[in-house]
Amino acid sequence: MNQYFVDMHIHIGRTFTGKPVKITAAKSLTLTNILQTAKFPKGLDIVGVIDCHSPEVMAEMEQLLQESRLIEMAEGGFQFENEVTLIPGTEMEVLDESCNGPIHLLAYFPGFKQLREFSNWLSTRVTNLQLSTQRVYETAVNIQEKVKSLDGLFIPAHVFTPFKSLYGKGVKQSLKEVLNPTLIDGVELGLSSNTMMADQISELNGFTFLSNSDAHSLPKMAREYQKMTLEAPTFEAVKKALHGSGGNKIDENYGLNPFLGKYYRTVCAKCFTMKQGDICAHCGSKKFTKGVSERIAELADHDSKPPVRPPYIHQVPLDFLPGLGTKTREKLYSYFGSEMNILHQVSEAELKSVLKEGLADLIVKARSGDMVLVEGGGGRYGKVAK
Numbered sequence: 352m353n354q355y356f357v358d359m360h361i362h363i364g365r366t367f368t369g370k371p372v373k374i375t376a377a378k379s380l381t382l383t384n385i386l387q388t389a390k391f392p393k394g395l396d397i398v399g400v401i402d403c404h405s406p407e408v409m410a411e412m413e414q415l416l417q418e419s420r421l422i423e424m425a426e427g428g429f430q431f432e433n434e435v436t437l438i439p440g441t442e443m444e445v446l447d448e449s450c451n452g453p454i455h456l457l458a459y460f461p462g463f464k465q466l467r468e469f470s471n472w473l474s475t476r477v478t479n480l481q482l483s484t485q486r487v488y489e490t491a492v493n494i495q496e497k498v499k500s501l502d503g504l505f506i507p508a509h510v511f512t513p514f515k516s517l518y519g520k521g522v523k524q525s526l527k528e529v530l531n532p533t534l535i536d537g538v539e540l541g542l543s544s545n546t547m548m549a550d551q552i553s554e555l556n557g558f559t560f561l562s563n564s565d566a567h568s569l570p571k572m573a574r575e576y577q578k579m580t581l582e583a584p585t586f587e588a589v590k591k592a593l594h595g596s597g598g599n600k601i602d603e604n605y606g607l608n609p610f611l612g613k614y615y616r617t618v619c620a621k622c623f624t625m626k627q628g629d630i631c632a633h634c635g636s637k638k639f640t641k642g643v644s645e646r647i648a649e650l651a652d653h654d655s656k657p658p659v660r661p662p663y664i665h666q667v668p669l670d671f672l673p674g675l676g677t678k679t680r681e682k683l684y685s686y687f688g689s690e691m692n693i694l695h696q697v698s699e700a701e702l703k704s705v706l707k708e709g710l711a712d713l714i715v716k717a718r719s720g721d722m723v724l725v726e727g728g729g730g731r732y733g734k735v736a737k
């Protein structure tokens with residue numbers, strides 16, 4: 352058994368020929384760049400890359416396989432240059448008859464065969480197979496069954512965000528309105544919530560929580576992640592960890608303090624002023640974007656008996672720290688290697704030997720999330736108070 356750093360939600364911006372996949376994501380976010388960045392500077396061991404259903408992304412995978420830079424493993428997943436494990440996945444948007452609004456769903460596949468078969472299946476149900484997070488004209492339960500028939504993992508994405516998520520828009524009260532709970536492998540919390548918040552909802556007591564970055568650019572990879580104990584860095588072991596089997600498990604979830612997420616507080620949809628009454632005190636608008644904190648308070652019930660869960664550790668990503676620019680980050684990487692090393696291994700004294708005292712203190716505080724924060728909402732991130 353070994354410990355691994357795992358981020359299961361990273362988007363692809365462009366294919367290797369430059370075609371857009373996730374249009375809003377960075378151009379540098381290609382499959383190969385993600386795998387290289389996972390290795391250095393991030394220091395991630397396992398990455399779930401979303402958008403691998405896209406035909407040109409599969410072509411890039413095939414090319415990497417031919418060059419033996421990528422090797423398909425018997426226990427599922429792909430090894431990249433002997434260091435990083437790729438778990439191919441996809442994100443889908445669904446609005447079937449049982450949904451009140453659109454929801455986002457994640458699926459992951461053990462091997463190339465299953466990925467290709469799922470992509471073929473999707474091709475008759477979406478408008479443009481090339482692109483990310485397409486609306487799938489299929490019921491959510493049928494998607495779950497298809498994913499499971501291919502030995503895949505099924506995980507509802509960022510479940511509380513206000514516009515496109517299971518609890519944010521999809522259901523009134525219960526995930527059972529839309530999904531088959533027996534075909535769910537884990538629940539992704541999203542940046543504006545954490546374990547303590549989600550544990551107020553009793554129907555989530557039986558599911559493992561995931562904290563992933565949902566990165567749309569290379570620097571945002573690993574802004575949330577988990578540390579897992581696994582028998583091997585494979586698809587099969589990750590699957591076992593989600594179901595707590597054979598000693599495979601999540602040891603810790605690392606994530607933003609929910610205050611830093613984009614949707615923590617309910618704010619005015621026009622001017623982002625925090626909601627206090629039914630009319631915005633600042634601009635008079637009556638339209639508000641409901642925050643994750645308010646939505647969870649609506650869903651909370653008194654029957655919740657959460658299991659003993661991995662600690663959820665609030666960590667502030669290095670690129671959120673005021674005064675820690677690209678130059679300083681690169682200096683840190685050249686001294687200490689990966690971001691995971693800087694966040695988990697390097698001592699305070701070592702940091703102080705390289706950085707000004709104030710900056711070293713800031714990083715030490717960022718590692719434990721011990722900082723004064725300004726809450727985010729309505730699509731704007733929270734901030735570290737200066």
Ligand SMILES: [Zn+2]
Binds near residue numbers: 442484515
């Ligand atoms: Zn999404």
Ligand SMILES: [Zn+2]
Binds near residue numbers: 401442
């Ligand atoms: Zn996403």
Ligand SMILES: [Zn+2]
Binds near residue numbers: 624
């Ligand atoms: Zn307003």
